Amino acid sequence: MRKNIWKRTATLFLAGVMAVISLSGCGGASSSAPAAAAASGSTTSAASSETTVPTKQFVIGVAEAQANDEVTTRRAYYEDFIAPNYNVKFIFSEVLKDDAAVKTFIENCIDSGADAIIDFKSNSAQMARMCEENGVIYTVQGIPDMSPELEDGNFPLHTGWVGADNAQVGNLFRDWLEANASADGKEGFLISTSLAPQGNVQHVQVSRSILEGLQEKYGLTYEKSIEDLVASSETTNVANDKGILITLYPGSPNKETWLPGISSLLQTGKYAMFLSSGQTYNQSATAVKEVEQAFNIDIKVASIAAFSTTLTTAFNTKDANGNPSVDMVTVKPSSALNACLFAVTYNALNGAIETTCRDADGKPANFRFQMISITSPEELAKTEGWDNKDTGTWIAGKEFVDSMLVTKHPDITPEDINKIMAGLNVDSISAMMG
């Protein structure tokens, strides 16, 4: 009898503890950023626009490839800002590892009555066909040259691609290299291509941009095409006509061999520049710092990033040489990219796919967004508060989103949307944010 009472007490205690643990985890930022606050807190939001919410509700599935700051920000933007302002319901995936997982997610979305899919993982004709068969709009974050079947196929419900402007990203890296790399490039460049060989859209785009940036800076001719180099899953020394040491290092930072590999390469002392196509500056920070201290060298780090406390910490944490942990980051104006993806999808849902999502040849349009370069804590300070999910201050407020919607501007074209996106830079955003 006593044993039973003890058992029950222990059961209740442990169940209580687990409930507290679970609930403490479920709380947090989403509750601190209520929808209404998000909408009104945005510098460019409802204050300057009409606040009528459309009566017809659309359901959009979002297929995610990773879980990081950028994804959290996107989720907050869509759930707290877009959903209440445009009467849209979002279904978010967990991290989708491969095309099979994306397919399952899309099937589940279709079963749940989704009207459209925004795909951050695959860039595939297979997904487009599945959407086509079920009358679902399909929008991709990426670039058309990565999926020729999708580009050349006949998919009337495929809206197009929203991807980074490669040339502009290449220019950001080139400008930074211009100012920071030596004239002869003798310091050596280590480039983490991350998951580019597995087809991760962002990693492919940025790896290509970095190689193009180096090509422009030093007038290089590579022996292999940039596409082939980026697709390599082996550690590759990029053969070029000037003999500059450029090493591509693929792999996921989550694999146990990734960091020792980076450390081993840096310990050769042949690399003074570490450029990353993924958001790895925080994961590699310890290895970089230890190599700098042990070999008394200065390794410059450039990476992709999202506005977050991690980025602020990185710029405010000094390495052994008194420099910030990261020397340059290119940041996606996350809400602007997501606003563009939403606007394109929303226009299609409102029956304007032919007028707002097709280029001059009648093919799905290619929308571009601009990345922002940050090279110092001072520059970072200028962007303070941008895309802040806690305060609901978004770069792409209601006025910005409305400017791309056919429901507000019936004559809008893909060129107009691209012009709006191309106009985004630190100065224009600063002006927009007041």
Add this chain to the structure above:
Amino acid sequence: MSKWQNFNKRHILLMHAAFTIAVPLVVWMVMNVLDTLVCGVSTMNSIVDWTTLMRNLVSSFCFALGLNCNLPVGRMDTSTGSQMYLACILGGNIALSLNLGGVGVLLFSMLLGMMAGGFTGFLFINLRILPMVLGLGISLVYECISFSMYDQQGLNLFGKPGVEILSNKVFIIVVTLLIMAVMTYLFQYSSFGYNRRAIQGNQKLANDAGINIYRNALLCYVAAGALVAIAGVFDTAYKSSLVPVLGMSSNSTVFTNMFPMAVGVWLAKKTNPVIGILAGSLSVQFLVLGLAKFTNVGMSNYMQTCVKYSVWLVFMIYRMNEDKIQLAKDKRVRVALAKATRAKRAAVAAA
């Protein structure tokens, strides 16, 4: 009996100690020769490699030791990886929010690890579900909880005040020695350890003899939870962040650490299990660091992983056939002895 066999018998402790040390030493020497010949650098090239080795060693050692709490007793707990994620993400973030630095992160994670492990153990002894099946279910639940916390950001130690201590070599050595002392006492000299060994021998007999096998199982789960949490903290200190995973991906951590545990259990035949697992982890870390040098000559991460697990496979094949090899060896000795005896008798008869 030959002179060597005689020496072996008289200095059995010395021979066992030498064997335990020899395995990691041989791995290091082989990798060093390969690294020097192929990559032009030694395996332990600089102080950075030593720091990396120590940090990864304590992590791998603790995880393998955690697995060893349950596995020899017939409980394959596949939820230990998810316990690590849950404990580190929740415990670490609580400690950081209280500004407790690296030591706080370690202690809070341990505490949460004990609770997570204890809950799994509690379910096991009450529900009697197969440990592996229970582990899979618990993995999914713990992974989801740790994923839903803190905006799916997991634990980020990058740039946080006071966490540098987790990379401090003296601190790592102190923690390792403490763990070794506590676990050696628990496994070898405490009543918990005696009972565990009795259960390991025969669970039914142990139960009939009056040993509370359920309490022992619960304590094993609690100890395993604490150990994997320590492993997670040191791993996070190196990688700066611990990103939550879903879909039973945490199991990969379990299987990764099976290798050092298997080597450790094999070495434990000649020494105590704690030292055996430490030597096993050291051997595997030398292999991993040695292979990492091959990055310099273009070997990909995937190929390194492939080589590592191929070595494991070869090791397991050897382990599974060890008795057959011993049998063949004994047979050869017997045949030689028989031949020698016959020859001797024939010589006597001839004389």
